[in-house]
Amino acid sequence: MKGALLLPFRLGTRNRFFPGGSLPLRSIGLLLVGLLICLALYLISVRTIGYFHAQNELGIILSLKLLQMAWLMLFAMLIFSCMVSAVSALYLSQDNEIVFAAPVAPTDLYFMRYVTTTVYTSWMMMAFSIPVFGAYGRVFAAGPWFWPLLLFCAVAIPLSATGIGMLLTVALVNLFPARRTKDIVVYLSLCFGIFIYLIFRMLQP
Amino acid sequence: MSSDDAILAVNGLGKKFGDFAAVHDVSFTMRAGAIFGFLGPNGAGKTTTIKMLAGLLKPDSGTITIGGHTMAAAPLTCKGMTGYIPDRPYLYDKLTGHEFLQFMASLYELPAEKFARSQRFLELFDLTPWQHHLVESYSHGMRQKLIMTSAFMLDAPLLVVDEPMVGLDPKSARLVKELFKEQAGRGRAIFLSTHSLEIAEELCDTIAIIVNGRLRCLGTLEELRRQASRSDSDLEEIFLELTGTYELQEVIRALRREEP
Ligand SMILES: Nc1ncnc2c1ncn2[C@@H]1O[C@H](COP(=O)(O)OP(=O)(O)OP(=O)(O)O)[C@@H](O)[C@H]1O
Ligand SMILES: [Mg+2]
Numbered sequence: 001m002k003g004a005l006l007l008p009f010r011l012g013t014r015n016r017f018f019p020g021g022s023l024p025l026r027s028i029g030l031l032l033v034g035l036l037i038c039l040a041l042y043l044i045s046v047r048t049i050g051y052f053h054a055q056n057e058l059g060i061i062l063s064l065k066l067l068q069m070a071w072l073m074l075f076a077m078l079i080f081s082c083m084v085s086a087v088s089a090l091y092l093s094q095d096n097e098i099v100f101a102a103p104v105a106p107t108d109l110y111f112m113r114y115v116t117t118t119v120y121t122s123w124m125m126m127a128f129s130i131p132v133f134g135a136y137g138r139v140f141a142a143g144p145w146f147w148p149l150l151l152f153c154a155v156a157i158p159l160s161a162t163g164i165g166m167l168l169t170v171a172l173v174n175l176f177p178a179r180r181t182k183d184i185v186v187y188l189s190l191c192f193g194i195f196i197y198l199i200f201r202m203l204q205p
Numbered sequence: 206m207s208s209d210d211a212i213l214a215v216n217g218l219g220k221k222f223g224d225f226a227a228v229h230d231v232s233f234t235m236r237a238g239a240i241f242g243f244l245g246p247n248g249a250g251k252t253t254t255i256k257m258l259a260g261l262l263k264p265d266s267g268t269i270t271i272g273g274h275t276m277a278a279a280p281l282t283c284k285g286m287t288g289y290i291p292d293r294p295y296l297y298d299k300l301t302g303h304e305f306l307q308f309m310a311s312l313y314e315l316p317a318e319k320f321a322r323s324q325r326f327l328e329l330f331d332l333t334p335w336q337h338h339l340v341e342s343y344s345h346g347m348r349q350k351l352i353m354t355s356a357f358m359l360d361a362p363l364l365v366v367d368e369p370m371v372g373l374d375p376k377s378a379r380l381v382k383e384l385f386k387e388q389a390g391r392g393r394a395i396f397l398s399t400h401s402l403e404i405a406e407e408l409c410d411t412i413a414i415i416v417n418g419r420l421r422c423l424g425t426l427e428e429l430r431r432q433a434s435r436s437d438s439d440l441e442e443i444f445l446e447l448t449g450t451y452e453l454q455e456v457i458r459a460l461r462r463e464e465p
Contacts, residue, residue: 004311
């Protein structure tokens with residue numbers, strides 16, 4: 001049942017990038033541009049962190065603090081962007097009508113929205129943050145466990161961020177019913193306020 | 206009609222949006238093989254009622270019983286027995302027609318041999334050559350026909366349709382009417398809301414007219430005639446009489462007179 005609900009997401013994504021099972025120039029181009037950006041990010045990060053690293057102890061501490069802040073920022077941003085898209089994914093999706101009319105348990109529906117929201121909100125941030133964290137591994141000459149753990153975190157962080165974000169969204173929407181779009185806009189600005197506040201709090205290490 | 210052989214029984218159904226009662230105390234029953242026509246002016250509460258039948262809206266009062274199960278107690282069983290065609294269906298643009306049917310079939314856990322029947326409906330609707338194209342390239346009518354195919358393919362005991370003919374060409378409209386009759390002949394119950402009095406007159410054995418959220422009348426065409434005390438009139442006149450818009454005739458006449 002859970003697999004069935006994810007079918008439009010899986011097939012839709014496939015049809016978008018590989019129409020008719022082929023690999024068109026557009027998809028190849030997109031992939032190349034993405035890889036180039038990743039590579040550029042990696043090289044820039046290696047240079048910057050390498051520069052800090054080559055300085056005295058202070059430089060090393062600074063770059064480590066930067067690493068912590070980067071993870072925190074990433075986590076907070078993922079929660080925020082998930083909350084924004086969870087409102088529309090859970091309550092305003094156009095396919096809600098046909099999916100709700102079908103004999104589908106609500107838990108399966110939540111699971112489907114959870115998986116798709118995680119992928120939609122985090123794929124880009126994760127794709128572009130892995131090179132940065134990879135650069136840290138390179139400069140600090142990390143051991144062999146660093147790399148599998150990095151990949152594991154790249155999956156676990158978005159999953160937990162979306163979990164928290166969706167929980168907050170459902171709680172907020174139940175407190176203030178998102179019946180009208182106006183309410184939703186108010187809600188979004190509220191989110192943004194909380195987000196700014198959190199960022200300021202966390203940026204004071 | 207005993208309530209045992211009723212496939213759909215609705216009792217005292219009500220729905221409020223804020224203080225506004227969109228549907229108030231609606232009751233009726235439908236047996237297998239029946240076609241039930243649901244008529245009413247714009248904003249009368251047809252779509253609201255249908256959404257409650259499909260399990261999309263929670264009624265504020267009253268019960269819905271489908272095949273002996275109540276919607277409140279066993280929503281999944283009820284939904285599994287109901288095929289639903291919304292008035293403005295949403296289809297996934299990035300799926301092909303065939304993939305969409307596959308999706309619907311797996312949601313309803315349709316066995317493979319039943320899914321194979323979808324080909325017959327695609328053939329009838331002239332969609333066979335299009336079934337492996339993305340839905341984003343379909344016209345409005347083709348989308349409508351695809352969602353009809355998915356509903357007919359399910360072969361559910363109860364089919365709930367909101368304004369089936371909107372956007373269909375005459376040939377397809379004819380075909381849909383014949384398919385409704387065929388399904389009813391095979392013991393499937395069909396509940397449809399429509400603005401086309403001609404469809405209601407031709408297809409439906411029971412007609413209900415809803416005005417301002419209340420059932421204004423319910424019965425066969427004969428009974429409706431009697432209620433409107435217009436023994437020889439057609440459904441349009443009965444409809445205008447019973448919805449209290451008969452004075453509209455005066456307006457139309459006045460408008461015609463004003464024309465140069
Ligand atoms: N979500 C909603 N919130 C508030 N009011 C609503 C909502 N949905 C419907 N209504 C109101 O309920 C009434 C009935 O609407 P409904 O859509 O059931 O009409 P209908 O009979 O289907 O009309 P039509 O023939 O135009 O399709 C309308 O007055 C409408 O304004
Ligand atoms: Mg309607």
